[in-house]
Amino acid sequence: MSINxxxxxxxxxxxxxxxxxxxDSISQKGLGILVYLATNNGKNIERDQLAxxxxxxxxxxxxxxxxxxxxxxxxxxxxxxxxxxxxxKTSCLVASESLKLDIEEFDNNIEESTFTLESLxxxxxLYRGDFLEKFFIKECLEFNDWIFFQKEEYQRxxxxxxxxxxxxxxxxxxxxxxxxxxxxxxxxxxxxxxxxIKLIEFSLAMGDRVSAFKIYYKCSEILREELNISPSKETxxxxxxxxxxxxxxxxxxxxxxYDEGKIILGNKFEKEELEKLVIxxxxxxxxxxxxxxxxxxxxxxxxxxxxxxxxxxxxxxMDLSILDTSxxxxxxxxxxxxxxxxxxxxxLYSSLLELLTYMSKFRNIKLVIDDFNDIDDxxxxxxxxxxxxxxxxxLILELRYTRDSTKxxxxxxx
Amino acid sequence: xxxIDMLLYNGQxxxxxxxxxxxxxxxxxxxxxxxxxxADTYKKYINSTKNLIDLEKKIVFPGxxxxxxxxxQTGLNTMAIDASKVESIKExxxxxxxxxxLTPEDELINVIGYDEYKVEEKRIPSRQELDKCxxxxxxxxxxxEYHTGVVNSYxxxxxxxxxxxxxISRDEKGMPDGRMYGKASAFVRNTILGNIADSxxxxxxxxxxxxxxxxxxxxxxxxxxxxxxxxKDAIFIEKSKYDYDLDLVLFYQTVNMNKAKxxxxxxxxxxxxxxxxxxxxxxxxxxxxxxxxxxxxVLYFTQEELDKFVIQAHSENYQIALHxxxxxxxxxxxxxxxxAIHLYPDxxxxxxxxxxxxxxxxxxxxxxxxxLIISAQPSYEYLWGGEGKLYDIRLGDxxxxxxxxxxLIDKGLLVIGGSDSDVTPIDPLLGIxxxxxxxxxxxxxxxxxAVKMFTINAAYAVFEEEVKGSLEVDKMADLVILDEDPxxxxxxxxxxxxxxxxxxxxxxxxxxxxxxx
Numbered sequence: 026m027s028i029n030x031x032x033x034x035x036x037x038x039x040x041x042x043x044x045x046x047x048x049d050s051i052s053q054k055g056l057g058i059l060v061y062l063a064t065n066n067g068k069n070i071e072r073d074q075l076a077x078x079x080x081x082x083x084x085x086x087x088x089x090x091x092x093x094x095x096x097x098x099x100x101x102x103x104x105x106x107x108x109x110x111x112x113x114k115t116s117c118l119v120a121s122e123s124l125k126l127d128i129e130e131f132d133n134n135i136e137e138s139t140f141t142l143e144s145l146x147x148x149x150x151l152y153r154g155d156f157l158e159k160f161f162i163k164e165c166l167e168f169n170d171w172i173f174f175q176k177e178e179y180q181r182x183x184x185x186x187x188x189x190x191x192x193x194x195x196x197x198x199x200x201x202x203x204x205x206x207x208x209x210x211x212x213x214x215x216x217x218x219x220x221x222i223k224l225i226e227f228s229l230a231m232g233d234r235v236s237a238f239k240i241y242y243k244c245s246e247i248l249r250e251e252l253n254i255s256p257s258k259e260t261x262x263x264x265x266x267x268x269x270x271x272x273x274x275x276x277x278x279x280x281x282x283y284d285e286g287k288i289i290l291g292n293k294f295e296k297e298e299l300e301k302l303v304i305x306x307x308x309x310x311x312x313x314x315x316x317x318x319x320x321x322x323x324x325x326x327x328x329x330x331x332x333x334x335x336x337x338x339x340x341x342x343m344d345l346s347i348l349d350t351s352x353x354x355x356x357x358x359x360x361x362x363x364x365x366x367x368x369x370x371x372x373l374y375s376s377l378l379e380l381l382t383y384m385s386k387f388r389n390i391k392l393v394i395d396d397f398n399d400i401d402d403x404x405x406x407x408x409x410x411x412x413x414x415x416x417x418x419x420l421i422l423e424l425r426y427t428r429d430s431t432k433x434x435x436x437x438x439x
Numbered sequence: 440x441x442x443i444d445m446l447l448y449n450g451q452x453x454x455x456x457x458x459x460x461x462x463x464x465x466x467x468x469x470x471x472x473x474x475x476x477x478a479d480t481y482k483k484y485i486n487s488t489k490n491l492i493d494l495e496k497k498i499v500f501p502g503x504x505x506x507x508x509x510x511x512q513t514g515l516n517t518m519a520i521d522a523s524k525v526e527s528i529k530e531x532x533x534x535x536x537x538x539x540x541l542t543p544e545d546e547l548i549n550v551i552g553y554d555e556y557k558v559e560e561k562r563i564p565s566r567q568e569l570d571k572c573x574x575x576x577x578x579x580x581x582x583x584e585y586h587t588g589v590v591n592s593y594x595x596x597x598x599x600x601x602x603x604x605x606x607i608s609r610d611e612k613g614m615p616d617g618r619m620y621g622k623a624s625a626f627v628r629n630t631i632l633g634n635i636a637d638s639x640x641x642x643x644x645x646x647x648x649x650x651x652x653x654x655x656x657x658x659x660x661x662x663x664x665x666x667x668x669x670x671k672d673a674i675f676i677e678k679s680k681y682d683y684d685l686d687l688v689l690f691y692q693t694v695n696m697n698k699a700k701x702x703x704x705x706x707x708x709x710x711x712x713x714x715x716x717x718x719x720x721x722x723x724x725x726x727x728x729x730x731x732x733x734x735x736x737v738l739y740f741t742q743e744e745l746d747k748f749v750i751q752a753h754s755e756n757y758q759i760a761l762h763x764x765x766x767x768x769x770x771x772x773x774x775x776x777x778x779a780i781h782l783y784p785d786x787x788x789x790x791x792x793x794x795x796x797x798x799x800x801x802x803x804x805x806x807x808x809x810x811l812i813i814s815a816q817p818s819y820e821y822l823w824g825g826e827g828k829l830y831d832i833r834l835g836d837x838x839x840x841x842x843x844x845x846x847l848i849d850k851g852l853l854v855i856g857g858s859d860s861d862v863t864p865i866d867p868l869l870g871i872x873x874x875x876x877x878x879x880x881x882x883x884x885x886x887x888x889a890v891k892m893f894t895i896n897a898a899y900a901v902f903e904e905e906v907k908g909s910l911e912v913d914k915m916a917d918l919v920i921l922d923e924d925p926x927x928x929x930x931x932x933x934x935x936x937x938x939x940x941x942x943x944x945x946x947x948x949x950x951x952x953x954x955x956x
Contacts, residue, residue, distance in 0.1 A: 155599070161596050163593065164574050166574065166592050169592055169596050170592070172596070173595065173596060173615075174613075174614065177602040180603075181602050181603075184602070213601050214601030214603055214604060216604065216622060216626065249694060249695070250665070250666060250670070250695065251626065252625050252666065253666035253712050253739045255739070255740065313747070313750060313751040314750075314751075314754055314782070347778070366782065366784065366785075
């Protein structure tokens with residue numbers, strides 16, 4: 026016998042007979058009964074049980090009458106009455122061979138012993154949304170709870186499946202596919218930090234630091250707004266990974282092409298044997314004052330921490346602490362501030378330059394600024410200063426840009 | 440000859456100007472104060488005045504400010520069921536049932552202030568218990584300060600809860616029992632508040648504003664949006680702020696500058712929660728809580744995160760108000776302000792710290808150096824100060840050093856007053872009384888100082904001191920007429936002084952029954 030009844034439960038309910046939707050021809054409770062029977066396919070359902078699920082507030086007599094009436098209506102509508110809805114006075118079920126059910130197909134495709142990447146992809150397409158999305162019969166508490174239970178079950182299955190799929194794509198280096206999948210999970214739970222961490226990993230694997238940063242900021246924004254919390258330790262670690270992300274093979278990893286826009290200042294390193302320190306900072310449009318400088322300093326301080334010779338003057342650290350309080354750690358004094366911006370800027374610039382000079386005695390430093398065209402003014406002044414002193418520093422400066430600006434022009438003419 | 444719209448005479452008009460002048464008559468024209476004076480000098484205007492009012496020796500003050508109001512929430516809560524007094528779950532159920540009868544199907548029934556420690560059963564109701572009240576309405580029960588929420592089945596099924604969201608309490612079968620904690624509670628709150636229509640916001644806000652007018656208020660600082668509220672509240676106030684009789688000054692409670700820019704907000708904060716509250720033991724104390732030694736509260740930001748926001752917002756000329764209650768939160772806030780102000784020293788910022796309840800002498804000194812404004816809520820002391828009250832229970836001996844108004848003023852700080860409505864009611868006279876009758880006598884302030892908290896100081900704190908906050912020629916005619924003199928009645932009767940009339944820019948927006956102006 027050919028299949029002629031199709032019921033799709035993952036997402037908004039769809040009921041099709043011979044390819045045509047019959048949703049509008051069935052009452053809400055009739056649909057409830059049909060769905061409940063279809064999902065419990067093959068099992069005998071007691072009529073009394075059905076009656077009490079769908080008419081919990083009615084007398085036994087009334088509810089049995091209502092049930093009979095609804096079943097009769099369904100039979101009439103489905104036309105092939107006895108072939109689809111079977112049953113005598115005590116039980117009824119839907120004959121399985123006449124029925125195409127999306128959850129059955131979904132479950133088959135993710136069956137643990139037999140699934141393949143292809144079958145999981147098929148299952149993914151079947152998941153149009155939550156189980157019986159928006160379907161709800163106010164007075165039928167038990168039935169609604171049953172929907173809720175199923176909804177969570179299928180969410181869980183879907184979630185696990187997507188994680189598995191995306192991990193597989195990661196292994197196959199199909200990062201973009203993995204990212205697309207993970208984003209679907211954020212629709213279910215936008216507060217799930219594990220997913221953001223994965224997205225950051227995927228983006229970094231692609232060499233796409235810009236996207237990685239964006240994901241992190243999106244995550245911290247939503248956590249702040251919805252929960253008033255900072256990102257978890259794990260998420261912050263992912264963030265540090267982005268900050269410290271070092272291109273091992275310069276020019277290849279980055280997804281974004283800077284082929285046209287690159288200014289390189291500085292010479293080859295004289296002492297090849299020195300450890301290399303690559304600092305790559307990402308600027309943004311409208312980034313706040315000192316943003317890029319702050320990142321450079323943060324990275325320098327981290328590298329400084331690892332030096333054996335830590336005798337850079339505490340005096341300079343004092344000045345730098347305005348930009349990054351962790352510099353205070355090397356000063357042994359409490360925080361004190363100046364209150365003149367020009368004076369502060371001058372002190373900041375010269376102290377940062379001193380620190381770079383000091384560090385470059387021990388490291389071959391490569392300083393990379395991505396999207397230099399977006400750099401904030403204060404950091405730009407700093408870079409100009411570095412560029413002008415490049416010959417006395419053991420440092421290569423690489424400024425990448427995506428569009429021209431007066432700042433780029435200025436740097437080209439240095 | 441000039442035409443005067445309204446001439447008030449034979450009164451006692453406290454101008455709260457620099458010399459604290461007291462006048463007896465005032466002429467109002469085009470919403471502004473045209474002239475003021477004493478004795479019978481007003482007579483020159485009599486023939487050209489439309490509306491001549493004999494004050495019969497009554498008292499006039501500048502219209503009051505309430506500098507800290509969660510207006511939309513206050514408004515929505517006027518329509519909610521207040522469960523703060525219920526003594527059992529059964530009583531709660533009865534309350535909800537009787538509300539359900541009057542509520543159209545599918546509408547939300549919002550219950551606030553449920554205190555599980557006060558009810559017989561010593562617990563929060565379950566979903567099934569709420570279902571007994573109605574299956575056809577969404578029912579949402581909030582505990583004190585909205586920490587925990589319970590939903591009935593109707594709401595549970597409508598909420599689109601993620602299966603892996605933390606904080607969903609479950610029964611032995613793994614089904615949610617309706618109780619939502621932590622992240623789940625925040626998620627539910629956001630979803631429900633996000634679904635509230637602006638027409639409901641409007642209804643609530645109108646109601647709250649007319650109540651505020653009846654308390655002599657002519658300007659409200661509306662702290663809207665952000666965590667535990669909803670950004671739609673801020674957007675709504677920005678859109679509708681000119682629709683009301685009172686002036687609303689919006690503070691957008693967000694650290695997301697893009698959001699602020701979307702609605703051209705100029706002031707950020709209010710309750711940007713740097714720490715929590717005493718009630719929920721989340722205010723960030725230096726030492727543990729007296730009644731729970733395992734915790735000393737929570738800081739919601741790292742110093743770095745807060746610095747980043749404050750420096751950026753300050754550099755872009757926003758006025759910032761941050762919620763800080765415990766010592767650790769105050770430390771953090773002062774640090775961030777200090778960095779920002781030292782980087783950009785030339786901005787006239789008027790940044791504020793809201794609450795500042797446990798500030799030390801050092802905190803006050805630092806705040807003074809940075810020219811910060813302290814936004815206090817004196818009614819907290821009225822509600823929570825003194826032996827056996829909340830401050831005592833949570834803080835022990837530290838309760839002797841909460842809200843030290845005297846010290847704040849003596850250290851040269853500008854202090855303003857607010858209600859934090861609906862934590863305490865919008866009622867400046869209550870605030871004034873609370874500030875001059877601090878449970879710890881030595882922290883009380885003088886009457887005139889307390890009055891300034893709710894008038895001229897408050898105006899300064901929103902850059903309005905040139906046009907409002909005192910009764911002077913050319914300023915707006917925002918005033919309140921009182922039946923008795925707050926400078927003369929016994930301290931504990933100030934809150935009971937009858938408000939005869941509230942006038943905003945020359946227009947009567949409130950008058951008590953039986954009075955005709």
